[in-house]
Amino acid sequence: MIVPMQKVIVLSRAAGREADLLSLRQLGVLHPVLEQAVEHEDIEGERRRLDYIRRAAEVLPNLPRAQPSGRSPGEVVDELSRLLRLRRETAEELERLRQECARVSPFGDFSPGDLAALAGKGVFIRLFQAAPDSRPVVPAAAVCLETSRTRTAVSFVIVTVGETPEIAAQELRPPAMSLAEIKSRIGEMEATQARIADQIGCFAGDRAALADMRAEAEEAVQMAEIRAGMSCAAAELVYLQGFCPSDDVPRLREAAGKNGWGLVIDEPAASDLVPTLIRNPRWLKPIESVFELIGILPGYREIDVSLWFLLFFSLFFAMLVGDAGYGAIFLGLTLWAQRRFPTSPTHAFTLLKITSVATIVWGVLTGTYFGIPDLPAPLAALKLSWLGDEEHVKDLCFWIAAIHLSIAHVWNIANLIRSPQALAQVGWLCVVWFMFFSARSVVLNLPFPSIMTWVFGAGVVLIVLFMTPRRNLRDEWFNHVMLPLNLVGSFVDVISYIRLYAVGTASFAIASTFNIMLAPMFDGWLSGLLAALLLFVAHTVNIVLSVMGVMVHGIRLNTLEFASHLGLQWSGFPYRPWQRMRPTSP
Structure with a gap:
């Protein structure tokens, strides 16, 4: 059945807003509704921190028998972030090297330093590529050597003395290092990637600690959003509105009496967007899997x-x-x-x-x-x-x-x-x-x-x-x-x-x-x-x-x-009470 809801406004003293919000979160029955989206430096800071933790936590492998590293969750997140940054830089460099290897391979292995030395003596060796069916005009005094031919391109070098004539083909810049050096660097980058993966795996035992840290960061984001989204009722009063299941209203009233809150409880208006909470008997719960x-x-x-x-x-x-x-x-x-x-x-x-x-x-x-x-x-x-x-x-x-x-x-x-x-x-x-x-x-x-x-x-x-x-x-x-x-x-x-x-x-x-x-x-x-x-x-x-x-x-x-x-339009959205995402520490 769809649980009846009550529209609730909780009034609180502005000075005690933080403590009242913590108590309200601990109660865990109010689905908060913010009148408008609020952007604030505190919210952005908490969101950045959550994103920082989330990116670190998501890379950890799931190894049930892994042992914790013994380091604090904050240190683990910082180290994982450093490794992620290094992995990204390594991947970018590896991709660049592989592209360079593919570009240079048709010309074979040679030393770029030798090309520069010959150019200093007036002997120019230039690299070219053209379509397989094209026939570039080469000066009579030049030497043309074809180094590779595929279905899509022909690669060749032209050697000239004293001058560098124009050739009707695409000229390629000489590489910064030889093909052997490029392949060696690729091997080093691949080894670095494997080493980074091993280092990340060493923190697999910290998944639970980082999950708690992530939940704490998500709570902090929610707290910042709700704190900033509370409306002012008067100079010293703020209020938060939302929806509460009718059978949980007595608990809310009891908490209001203990904490000195003001409560306004009413039936939802026809224009209100009310969340849906379905409570089924145990034998009907299986169908909820399909809905989800x-x-x-x-x-x-x-x-x-x-x-x-x-x-x-x-x-x-x-x-x-x-x-x-x-x-x-x-x-x-x-x-x-x-x-x-x-x-x-x-x-x-x-x-x-x-x-x-x-x-x-x-x-x-x-x-x-x-x-x-x-x-x-x-x-x-x-x-x-x-x-x-x-x-x-x-x-x-x-x-x-x-x-x-x-x-x-x-x-x-x-x-x-x-x-x-x-x-x-x-x-x-x-x-x-x-x-x-x-x-x-x-x-x-x-x-x-x-x-x-x-x-x-x-x-x-x-x-x-x-x-x-x-x-x-x-x-x-x-x-x-x-x-x-x-x-x-x-x-x-x-x-x-x-x-x-x-x-x-x-x-x-x-x-x-x-x-x-x-x-x-x-x-x-x-x-x-x-x-x-x-x-x-x-x-x-x-x-x-x-x-x-x-x-x-x-x-x-x-x-x-x-x-x-x-006449069912499936227009509902779930009731999500504001509550703790982590078990309360003993």
């Missing part, structure tokens, strides 16, 4: 769809993957990963268990195990023959569409039951079922009930009459203009659920095709080994494609089709 993965959240005044999202996402996952063998693999990998990473969030693993079991159940009911066509009798007996008919599966997709979208409109009716707009939602409910029977008629050639035409007409009338409150007609008249497109869109939404059949069938077809193609190769042990390897690769690719199908289609049907019928 794709970065969506219902707005404060919208509807929490966690329950229906979890139920239908699990069903969509099962139908899109569609293979009991794949589901068993997912379940096994999930159990292994949960043991391998015991500190990871449990609700993500729980979601994978739910979807894996759902996939296994669907695969058993459809008789799909790694795309094997002929199943052993015990497995074949578990198959539901009704699902063996493709037309039945398509029909099931349309039933799922109608039920899924109907839930959205019934929910809207319940929320608008005191408003005439509830009748418009009844109209949309009629439209959904008309589109359901239309889709079955068009795709499956099933008979269309004639009464549904009257149901559709009644639904459209209800929508036109009650979709917009009379007082809002002047501002929202465009909704009526868009109604024909929305009606067509409703049909498209119902049809789009056929993707559950299409993607699942494609996955089975890929697996079955590879099984049939590679089956003859199992006659010999060597060819059988190759066939097993190819089957492993094929099924791995198919599993990846199935997961991609879930990410694209399974999530879309919930976040787009279902959400649009519900």
